[in-house]
Ligand SMILES: CC(=O)N[C@H]1[C@@H](OP(=O)(O)OP(=O)(O)OC[C@H]2O[C@@H](n3ccc(=O)[nH]c3=O)[C@H](O)[C@@H]2O)O[C@H](CO)[C@@H](O)[C@@H]1O[C@H](C)C(=O)N[C@@H](C)C(=O)N[C@H](CCC(=O)O)C(=O)O
């Protein structure tokens with residue numbers, strides 16, 4: 001189907017949402033392409049969206065030079081093309097994108113997942129559970145990969161956790177055209193802050209947890225704003241699923257109740273007094289997590305997903321992520337047996353990847369990169385360490401953002417009493433990695449952490465950690481499967497932590513016997 005948007009449609013929609021200020025030079029009555037990037041102007045009659053903190057009038061001029069016949073912006077420009085002037089460029093872009101791509105959301109069962117931690121893990125579990133149940137009909141929008149269909153060229157690396165609205169609706173259209181019936185997507189708080197999902201209703205909205213993160217320049221001004229943005233997923237979901245064990249549960253539940261009847265709000269938890277679904281650890285070891293899921297309310301029982309599950313990704317916190325995926329798959333019509341199989345087989349790149357060794361303990365590569373996740377990770381590994389064994393941690397903190405992570409890491413490593421910490425480089429951007437490491441070190445309590453050192457080169461830091469390990473746990477945290485180091489505005493190639501760790505193990509001749 002040829003995608004199009006008429007000027008009349010655009011005006012009607014924008015007026016409906018009280019977003020239209022005026023139209024200038026209304027000579028073009030139909031647009032047959034849309035874009036927000038002057039470096040990629042499609043053929044046809046393109047409409048150009050002027051948006052973003054870094055937008056410059058020159059980009060619009062360049063877009064028009066390359067064929068744009070209209071623009072949407074918060075101000076009129078001295079340009080001879082049709083201009084749609086709006087009160088909010090991001091909201092306007094989301095509304096017009098949905099219309100341009102002919103509302104693909106109407107043909108998809110959409111699951112949205114938010115939470116400070118666990119979004120990608122839960123998204124993969126849910127995607128695999130739905131695929132195991134109904135075949136390859138489920139699209140995925142995750143921080144790692146975008147999957148829009150079953151063919152290899154319909155899977156590619158993602159740029160953002162939640163895409164810009166224009167890309168989001170384009171992806172949904174491609175997914176529908178590729179015969180996808182379901183979509184599992186991560187919804188970052190940033191997506192609501194920047195109105196990337198404005199006007200979109202989710203069939204299921206999952207709220208996993210919230211802890212202070214993503215507050216600062218280019219992100220949220222305050223924690224209250226961060227919480228508010230995350231709550232919007234539930235305000236815009238037909239069915240809500242909430243972790244009742246987390247702080248701020250009452251506020252989040254209240255947000256869900258604003259638009260959703262109690263029959264469509266489900267809660268889960270391990271320790272909360274009243275929940276629809278309760279999960280309980282059966283066995284959590286270094287390879288997997290086995291847990292029991294009980295349905296405690298009639299509406300929970302009706303889903304028929306209670307039972308025992310094994311999640312392939314170790315870490316006791318992954319039981320909560322897996323529980324959310326099981327319930328959601330049940331809500332989407334998947335059968336317990338298919339969900340069980342899928343959970344056991346799910347592999348998530350860079351999330352709790354395990355490398356056993358001969359003589360150098362066990363090596364973990366994990367994406368933990370804030371206070372809450374490093375704390376839970378070190379606590380879990382500590383609980384699994386054999387008597388006399390140590391927990392050796394390799395990590396750094398990124399530059400130019402997430403400044404609160406630096407004291408957070410120091411605090412988490414101290415509270416969980418890491419035995420050996422090797423501070424290193426992790427996407428330093430325009431900052432000096434040694435200064436970042438010093439800021440982390442300043443928050444490490446020497447009474448609680450055995451020894452701290454700094455090794456700038458990440459591969460060298462990993463080699464040092466694995467070489468010194470005997471009967472110990474080595475955890476390489478923060479970068480997961482990232483195959484780059486962000487340095488001074490450039491993505492410098494880096495093999496990734498798993499590849500480096502495997503090379504070190506091989507060099508040491510420490511591969512385990514098959
Ligand atoms: C703060 C934020 O959300 N920024 C995103 C946003 O930027 P922006 O709208 O301000 O755009 P900009 O990069 O300043 O550029 C302005 C405009 O000029 C256009 N342009 C630019 C150059 C040119 O030559 N011609 C041209 O037309 C650009 O296409 C853009 O439309 O839109 C851009 C795409 O157009 C994104 O790449 C960019 O994400 C940046 C890279 C980013 O780091 N975002 C993070 C904070 C983010 O969104 N993270 C969350 C996950 C958080 C979590 O883990 O929970 C996410 O959902 O990914």
Ligand SMILES: Nc1ncnc2c1ncn2[C@@H]1O[C@H](COP(=O)(O)OP(=O)(O)OP(=O)(O)O)[C@@H](O)[C@H]1O
Nearest residue numbers: 116117118119120121143317351366367368373376
């Ligand atoms: N429920 C949880 N509680 C605490 N830590 C968790 C939880 N789930 C995952 N983690 C940790 O957080 C890391 C990131 O997990 P995941 O990628 O699933 O989360 P995310 O929400 O997508 O993260 P991000 O927004 O940073 O991309 C994992 O590698 C693990 O260490």
